Amino acid sequence: MSEQQTATTSLPRPDQSPWQVRDSRKTRNLVLASVLPAIVSAAIALGMNIDATIAMLLIFVPLQLVSAGFVGYRIFGRKGIADASLVIFTIFFSALVGVLLFSVLFSVITEGAKAISPQFFLQNNVYITSTTSLEYGGVGHAVLGTFIIVGLTTLVTVPLGIALAVYLTETPSKARGAVRTLVQAMSGLPSVVAGLFVYAALISTGFTKYAGWLGSLALIPLMLPTITRVAEEALRLVPVELRNGALALGAPSYRAFFQVTLPAAKSGIITAVLLGIARIIGETAPLLLTVNYANNTVLNPLESMAALPTYIYQNLDSANDTSLQRAWGAALVVLIFVGIIFTAARLATRPKTAKQKVDKNV
Amino acid sequence: MSSVSESSKPVPAKRKLAAKPHLVQDKVFFGVARAAAVGAVGIVGLILAYLLFMSWETLAKQGFNFIFGSQWTAADPENMIFQIGPMLWGSLLIAFNGVILAVPMAIAAAYFIEFLATSRIAKIATTVVDLLAAIPSIVIGLWGVGVFTPVAAHWAELLNQNLGFLPLFKNEAGSFVGSPFIAGWIVAVMIVPIITSVTREIFSQLDRDVINAATALGASRSSTFMKVILPTSSGGIVGGVLLGLGRALGETVAIFFVLNLSFEINWVDVIEGRGGSIASMIVAFFGAATPEEVKALIAAGLVLFVITLLINWLAAVIVAKAQPWRK
Amino acid sequence: MSDLSNAANLSTIEAHLRSEDVNVWFGERHVLRDVSLTFPVNQVTALIGPSGCGKSTFLRTLNRMHELIPSAGFAGRILLDGEDIYEPGVDPTNVRLKIGMVFQKPNPFPTMSIKENVLSGLKLSGRRGYDATEIVETSLRRASIWNEVKDRLGDPATSLSGGQQQRLCIARSLAMNPEVILMDEPCSALDPGSTRRIEETIEELSETMTIVIVTHNMQQAQRVSHQTAFFLAEDGNPGGVVEFGKTEDVFNNPIDLRTNDYVNGHFG
Numbered sequence: 001m002s003e004q005q006t007a008t009t010s011l012p013r014p015d016q017s018p019w020q021v022r023d024s025r026k027t028r029n030l031v032l033a034s035v036l037p038a039i040v041s042a043a044i045a046l047g048m049n050i051d052a053t054i055a056m057l058l059i060f061v062p063l064q065l066v067s068a069g070f071v072g073y074r075i076f077g078r079k080g081i082a083d084a085s086l087v088i089f090t091i092f093f094s095a096l097v098g099v100l101l102f103s104v105l106f107s108v109i110t111e112g113a114k115a116i117s118p119q120f121f122l123q124n125n126v127y128i129t130s131t132t133s134l135e136y137g138g139v140g141h142a143v144l145g146t147f148i149i150v151g152l153t154t155l156v157t158v159p160l161g162i163a164l165a166v167y168l169t170e171t172p173s174k175a176r177g178a179v180r181t182l183v184q185a186m187s188g189l190p191s192v193v194a195g196l197f198v199y200a201a202l203i204s205t206g207f208t209k210y211a212g213w214l215g216s217l218a219l220i221p222l223m224l225p226t227i228t229r230v231a232e233e234a235l236r237l238v239p240v241e242l243r244n245g246a247l248a249l250g251a252p253s254y255r256a257f258f259q260v261t262l263p264a265a266k267s268g269i270i271t272a273v274l275l276g277i278a279r280i281i282g283e284t285a286p287l288l289l290t291v292n293y294a295n296n297t298v299l300n301p302l303e304s305m306a307a308l309p310t311y312i313y314q315n316l317d318s319a320n321d322t323s324l325q326r327a328w329g330a331a332l333v334v335l336i337f338v339g340i341i342f343t344a345a346r347l348a349t350r351p352k353t354a355k356q357k358v359d360k361n362v
Numbered sequence: 363m364s365s366v367s368e369s370s371k372p373v374p375a376k377r378k379l380a381a382k383p384h385l386v387q388d389k390v391f392f393g394v395a396r397a398a399a400v401g402a403v404g405i406v407g408l409i410l411a412y413l414l415f416m417s418w419e420t421l422a423k424q425g426f427n428f429i430f431g432s433q434w435t436a437a438d439p440e441n442m443i444f445q446i447g448p449m450l451w452g453s454l455l456i457a458f459n460g461v462i463l464a465v466p467m468a469i470a471a472a473y474f475i476e477f478l479a480t481s482r483i484a485k486i487a488t489t490v491v492d493l494l495a496a497i498p499s500i501v502i503g504l505w506g507v508g509v510f511t512p513v514a515a516h517w518a519e520l521l522n523q524n525l526g527f528l529p530l531f532k533n534e535a536g537s538f539v540g541s542p543f544i545a546g547w548i549v550a551v552m553i554v555p556i557i558t559s560v561t562r563e564i565f566s567q568l569d570r571d572v573i574n575a576a577t578a579l580g581a582s583r584s585s586t587f588m589k590v591i592l593p594t595s596s597g598g599i600v601g602g603v604l605l606g607l608g609r610a611l612g613e614t615v616a617i618f619f620v621l622n623l624s625f626e627i628n629w630v631d632v633i634e635g636r637g638g639s640i641a642s643m644i645v646a647f648f649g650a651a652t653p654e655e656v657k658a659l660i661a662a663g664l665v666l667f668v669i670t671l672l673i674n675w676l677a678a679v680i681v682a683k684a685q686p687w688r689k
Numbered sequence: 690m691s692d693l694s695n696a697a698n699l700s701t702i703e704a705h706l707r708s709e710d711v712n713v714w715f716g717e718r719h720v721l722r723d724v725s726l727t728f729p730v731n732q733v734t735a736l737i738g739p740s741g742c743g744k745s746t747f748l749r750t751l752n753r754m755h756e757l758i759p760s761a762g763f764a765g766r767i768l769l770d771g772e773d774i775y776e777p778g779v780d781p782t783n784v785r786l787k788i789g790m791v792f793q794k795p796n797p798f799p800t801m802s803i804k805e806n807v808l809s810g811l812k813l814s815g816r817r818g819y820d821a822t823e824i825v826e827t828s829l830r831r832a833s834i835w836n837e838v839k840d841r842l843g844d845p846a847t848s849l850s851g852g853q854q855q856r857l858c859i860a861r862s863l864a865m866n867p868e869v870i871l872m873d874e875p876c877s878a879l880d881p882g883s884t885r886r887i888e889e890t891i892e893e894l895s896e897t898m899t900i901v902i903v904t905h906n907m908q909q910a911q912r913v914s915h916q917t918a919f920f921l922a923e924d925g926n927p928g929g930v931v932e933f934g935k936t937e938d939v940f941n942n943p944i945d946l947r948t949n950d951y952v953n954g955h956f957g
Contacts, residue, residue: 053517082584090478093470094487097558100551101494107509108501163398171395172381172759179399181678186406188605188674189667190612192641196663197409199648200416204656221405228402241796245858248754249865250786251813253383254391259813263800282498285614285645309500309615316504316619324508331501338496371723374764376714377775379756384780 033071033084037063064088105335112332115325121333125295125306130320139330141297145212145305146337149291150281152216152301153223158273160220161227165272168228169235170257180232187225194218195286203290210292212301218286227276234268235261267348274345281341282334284309308334410667417661420444420654428661432627436655444658448627450665452542452638456617457610459546459632460553461603467550468557468606469599473587475558476565488562495555503616506548511620514544518633530630537635540622545637548616553606560602564595564684598684604677608670614641640666705730705899706751706788706869707768712927713746713755714762721747722927724765726918728869733891733900735910735936738920739956743928744903747920748871751901752788753781769869786814788869789862794878795854797846797861804842806857810865824864832860833890852883859890870894872902876909888913907952911940919948 041063045055068088072080115134124141164183168176198218202208238261246256262269293310294303308330315327383389421428424444431445471491475484515538522538525531568591576586592599617639623646624636640662648659706728713721721743728734736744749755751767753774766773774784797806805812807825825842829835834856838849846857855875862870872891876884884906891900891913904910910917917939922928932939932948943949950956 051520053520076582079582079584083582086584086587087478089466090470090474093467094474097467097471097494097554098487098490100554101490101497103509104494104497104502104505104551107505111508160398160401163395164402166391167395167399171392173396173399175399179403181675181682182406183402184678185671185674186402188608188612188670188677189406189409190614190641190663190670192612192614192644193409193413193663193667196644196648196660197413200656200660201412204653221409224402224405239796241792241794242798244754244757245792245796245798246809246813247757247782248752248785248790248792249810249813249861250782250784251810252385252388252782252815253381254385254387255813255815257391259809260798260800264798266800278496282500284498284500285641288615288645289648309498312500312504313615316500316507327504328508331504334498334501338498342493342496371710373719373722374710374712376712376762376764379761379763380759381756381781384782 029071029074033068034064037067061088061092064092108328108331108335111325111328112330112335115329116332120329124297125311128295130315130318130323132322134322134325137326139308139311139326139333141294142306142308142311142330143333144297144299145291145294145307146281146309148299148301149212149215149219149287149305149307150277152213153219153280154273154277156216157220157223157227157276161224161272161276162231162269164224164228165231165235166257168232170253170261183225183228186221187229189221191218191222191283192285192289194221195289198286199289210290210304212291212298212303212305215287215291215305215307216301218290219280219283222283222286223276223280226279227272230272230275231265231269234265234272237268238264270348271345274341274348278338278341278345281337282309284313288313308337410664410671413660413664413667416657417664420658420661424658424661428658429665432625434625436652442654442658444655444661446640446643446662446665448625449623449638449640449643449662451627451629452621453611453640453666455628455630455632456542456545456549456621456637456639457607459542460549460610461607463546463550464554464557464606465603468554468602469561471554471558472561472565473591475562477583477587477591491555491558491562494551495559499552499613499616502548502551503619506544506616506620510547511539511544514547515539515541518543522633531633532631533634534631535634535636537622538633540620540635540637541633542621542628542637543632545617545621545639546632548620549610549613552613552616553610556609557599557602557606560605560681561595561599564598564602565591568594595684597680601677601679601681601684604673604680608673608677611666611670611673612641613639614645618642618645704728704768705770706901708747708751709766709768711747711750711765711767712763713743713750715758716760716762719927720922721750722929724930726930726933728899728901729916730899731895731897732915733895733902733913735914735917736901736903736920737905737907737910737917737951738928739922739951740905741928742920742922744918744920745873746928748873748901748903751869751871752785752790754785754790756781782814786865787867788871789865789867791855791858791862791870791872791875793874795851795858797849797854797857799845799847801846802843803838803846803849803857806846807860807864810861814865828860828864829857831863831890831894832856833886833893834860850883852879852886855879855883855887856890859887863894867898869899869901872900874903874905877905884909907940907954911936919943919945919951921947921951 037060041055041060044050044059045052065085065088068084069081072084074080076083119135120138121143122140123136123138125137128137167173168180195218198214202214203210208214242260242264243256246260247253287307287310291307291310292304293314294306298305312327312330312334315323315330383392427445429450430447431443432447433443433445435443471487475487479487518538518541521531522533526533572594573586573590576590581589621637621639621642622635623638623642626636628634628637644659644663648656651659704727708724708726711721711724712719724747726734736748738744746755750763755761755763763775767775769784769787798809801809804825807828808821811819811824826835829838834853837853846854849857876887879887888909891902894900902913914936916934917936918933919931919939920928921931932943932945939948940952943952
């Protein structure tokens, strides 16, 4: 169309034909955009003996950008250059996240594996100094202590969190928004402050000495926001029709909740509990300030106890090769527990929620 | 046409109906829920009130110098000086450092998961981010001491060698270990998952029609990202960043192990091996503290709590504003 | 109201449920004004009208489901066997035991089996000492779904089709043996075959109980109901009843012009 019609703007029409693919040789483009920069920069770095970090930042990334931009230009024209840079930056930074996680996991697993043996799970830390051989001693007492401290917190916080979620979803109260904001603000409570609060209120006043139950107390405000948030979301997912269905049958609210809403939200509630446990199982600072640490096996929460995070702290603090190795071992044990909880939470959410089931058949 | 209700009857008085519980069990049920709400509000209030009560003496004695001064001496019982300036500034410096490092990673990861990756890869990436969130901070601290510190110190050295002319990267002390830079990285590792998950949620709730409309207008990936996705989700991202900032300020043990605490204020020399952190200071000092010192530490904790409370409250408001569908 | 002269024809029948000058508000919004209707024993009453005229809201006031909405306001009286169900001191759960409800969207409890769903009302209201087997069979038979599910009573309720789920919900209400059943567009989410079966069920049920049904479907109203009330809300005014009378009169012989327009499909 050569003549401007009155109905169109003065902007010239794009001259590019949409069906015109400028360069369709995919494989060549792929090699050009990804493999080539890697090989070239590796070669330069090795050949000229440049530091790996510098090579990565100053040679590989720019080279990658140029080649991807070039390929983008070949395929999409000018806008391909910006697109290619966006993709390269995204992948670079995303990969950085992956590398960091991989580094953490890899070092904990390889270093931790050196310390782990059956006796590492079964023995406690009595008579163990920072130079004692790894053949002796272990985290048995710390595992039990963590179970007891975290278990006590869970026992208190789960009902409290679910009751809060009920308040936020089932009551018509006007204060709900404010309560929700406050509970979420609580999730920003620095854990050390939670510990300090208990320490200042109950230990430094001489009311009691270091004890396991104080640790449980300090962990409550840290666990509560997680449980409340996830449980609230789970209850909210239960369709309002189910609640109304139960109430229309003449059910009192509490029965409608316990027999209809709660079962329908079961997997979400389980997830809430698991995520809550995962949130506090590795908390160290509050336990340091309230429980301190014990080397023998203590099962009485009225006394100072051992726990996995404080065990790591204790061994990291003494900064000796063997004790460092013990810290890695304990870190691996913590990660194994976190992994188990994590997998369980995944499994709990896997069965379709009540809502999806209903929708499917309507 | 006449109105439906043309009757001359006056409108009767309205009664407000409320589903009031009738049964005792229902009253108990709702009573427990209400008690939980009061309890939660009470916990926060109690912590705040008690910390305030305990720190009153210190705050009154030290005045504004408590926040701005940089001396901490409990040796002379006649003249104890507690000032947390370097620690407070250190906490902020490390948190900002962490946020600056974490934000590009988090936004990239969120963009990757929501817009670039195939659904299977996105699922794996989501798991990776969630997994990172689940790693306890003491484990990150251990990794920071055992693995990451040498690497990051090397990076810092490179920065110093090549960009040392910038005030930010000068290092007169000579040590690259124990710097706010390293602590910032450690914090970044911990807050990347928080910012990512908030950003991802915001991205996933974006109106796909708007994005498709932009694409239909011939916009490229990059211009869609810069002109549609980022502006519409910026509020939520800021909220997520604030959440991360709050978490970064409160981080304790991981920083405790990688940072060299110093009561000399370190303004911007991020790669120099000295810095401060209120949370780490509390852990470092409380064991051997005198009663007065404990009170001063509590006052420091209160300052930290108030700052994080404000930041989190702000973040919650911003995130809620950015996610109106949540209501 | 002057428009309700057809109602005179109904006055001879024994009133079972009656609304007197019912007014409803949502917050400050006045949505229903002066609704006075009579629901005689064992009759089916259809509530028709365009969307947003307040007929579903009115239905929900009849068993006090309306008050579950925060900011709900109410005035007037609703008499069940001469007793006002809004009298202070009346427990709404007891009202709902006598006046059952079936919703627009089938809502069987997904975590329960078919059998448990039928018995759910008894469990939820804390009833004891009943013959479960007998109640399950009778209720499912009355909802005409027994033959389809008798061999799979233990299956989850969600394994049923939409129409079956809705009949299960009717059975669930019937298990409580209510005096009145309220139905809020029970067939709007169903296919024509399922709709037909539910209409048959309604016909059979009307021999033993009073039924109030909200429907958008004119044919359905004519097929199943004995009397019809036409609701209308005009230009931001609260909704109200324009015409109320025997179904054949309302459809074939409407007094009000607007009723005529609506039942003949001129608007709504």
